[in-house]
Amino acid sequence: MMKQLVEKTRPDSVAGQETLPGDLMSNRQRVQLVLVLGAMIAIGPLTIDMYLPALPAITAGLQTTETAVQLTLTGTLLGLALGQLLVGPLSDVIGRRVPLLAGLALHIAASVLCVFAPTIGVLGVLRVLQGLGVAAATVVATAIVRDLFSGASFARIFSRLMLVMGLAPILAPTLGSGLLRWTEWRGVFAALAVLGALLIVVAALRLPETLPVVRRRHGGVGATMRDYRRLLNDRAFVGLVLVAGLAMAALFAYVSGSSFVLQEQYGLDEQQFGLAFGAGAVGLIAATQFNVRLLRRYTPQQILISALIGGTAAGLLLVMFATTGLGGLGTLLASLWLVLAAAGLALPNAPALAMTRHSEAAGTAAALLGAVQFGIGALSAPLVGLFGTGSVPMAIVIAGGMAAATLVMLLVVPRADLGVVDPDLAVALH
Template sequence: MTTARRLRLVLVLGSLTAIGPLTIDMYLPALPEIAVDLHTTSAAVQLTLTGTLAGLAVGQLLIGPLSDAVGRRKPLLAGVALHIVASVLCVLAPSIGVIGVLRVLQGLGVAAASVVAMAVVRDLFDGAAFARLFSRLMLVVGVAPVLAPTLGSGLLRWSDWRGVFIALAAFGLILITVAAFGLPETLPPAARRRGGVLATARVYGSLLRDRTFVGLVLVTGLAMAALFAYVSGSSFVFQEQYGLDEQQFGIAFGAGAVGLIAATQLNVRLLNRYSPQRILIAALGLGTVAGLVLTTFAVTDFGGLPAVLASLWVVLFAAGLAMPNAPALALSRHGESAGTAAAMLGAVQFGVGALSAPLVGALGTGVVAMAVVVAGGMIAAVAVLFVVVRPAQLGDLAPSAVTVAAH
């Protein structure tokens, strides 16, 4: 592949991977405004985030095997088209209930883009070339959540919350055009999976019977739950409780995401000296301690906003170390069905994350509710790691997992 074609492919796949974080995070600064404008509660608005995550979870389970059976382009183009339509309808939505349903559809569309981008990389590359391209895509995944709330805050200077969905629809139109003309079919008919629903069900069944794999997937999901408790609660906590405006919230949220990105990059260097399971144990331990400290600051109000932000950023840093290594260890066990295993991993990540958003809303919109769910996710992840996974059983996975986790 020529350098020009490789660069074009990176740009197309990078755009595909960016649409997920943008769809999830770009409207976060507008959540309080949506609650006021549609005469609803903060908990109901947070459920729209849950809808997006649920759509992502279900969509990955469906679209992963589908793309193995019919090729990459058809599910991708259909998914992005669904995202565009749902975004436009969100602009016209008369109630929070309608937005909730449309956010589920947005999540389904985003799932197609995410799954197909990863599948295309597996189709075209292996070895060192795969690792290099995959690392570039992961950088996009890390940077997009940093930019998304800031972009949303900027839009809110000139528009109301509906402007965010107009921007998402416009990005989808650009993306579907680029994908239609710049991304060829990468899975030839001879390589497509046969056997239909029963074959897919058998693969999922074999994965569910692997206790260690299931445990690692749950660890990943619970770490993601802690992250999404922060995502769903932060706009209300920072803007309503601590008085930040929309632009200040974007900066604070972006700073936390920078810590997450820094941890994923540090992880590459740490893997030169330590096994992924050791890094995972240390990261979850650090995240649990930071979560408990965060809860203490939240309950006592000691240190105010700076103390909350500092402890939150440590939790995010720990999550950034944990989340590359747990999936790497899990996927290393099922190379023969990596696509379906990755789909299940992604579904659990976003599915468990989807549960944390309404839990924060049910407990309240203050910093205590957010802190309790963040700390609870980390504590549960540690418990699953030692009770279900049992780190001593991971010793034989280090050589194959290092390459995946590093990139």
């Protein structure tokens, strides 16, 4: 049915409003779409994070250093960033399905090869390829939403996907620790290969082409460069993208450093680490759900600014507890969860505000947004390892990411310029 809607409906103008195929979908079809696209988006965070509980085991098994193992995480994030910059504009030119299926196929092949990686260098290269593969799923899923929806409907569906993107990095290590009860670290990559195989089947059968030929971009590389130049000349868009990237950097600093901090510094085993890491999802989920109520009284940018300021304050508390050891593991986790709660408010609002500004090149805009998010996140992981594997370096990078996001939001993003998109987002961002 969804395929028929896409094929039969074309954008037109009714009373000055754009009509898109998604506007004719039933609630059931929209739920089905969110589940499918949510699974596509989730493969990225799962690929990044499911192996985190096994980082100490990989260090010992491949006879390498903790810093070298953390660089495999950086490689995946760089692959995601580069892949999105390539796939986004490509999907605006040739459509969504081919890049999506090709990316998932690359992810499957790289995951299988990771199972047999003999050295940390080989594993690092394969992790870059995994990132390139899942980049297609991440950027195409976001672009598909813009193909099918606009205005309030777009904001509603997009925020659901942002919830998945926020939750998946938190829950993935819990899944990984569960797998490690039955297998060694190589088994995590085997599971990722199986997941990729399932997703490519779902994509082939359930996701039709959503970008008709008449709406595709033309002009080759020159047109792509013009699209990127137009996006980069939009100060509000650039600022919001940086805010989303810096908030994601704080999240990835936690992701990359927590396994060493909680397991080696505080003595948790793999299963206990998975439970502690997964508990952070509670703060993220609660904040995202509370966002619904907040949007009834406040604009998205007001919520975003408040969340960033609160996240910065929580980050400073985290630094204090990590430095002094006051309260032990309990206060460290509590302050971490406050930062995650702040990220739960920031991560849906900043990308939605940015994406709503550029519907004419949704794939390219989604690519730039995703590339910056994962690119900055890639830099945060080695920063944690560079300064050590204890709680203090992790806390400093987390707090720094939130503080930098706050400064960008306050000093770079022209708030008056955001009023253009407030009416739709204020009633339907979540």
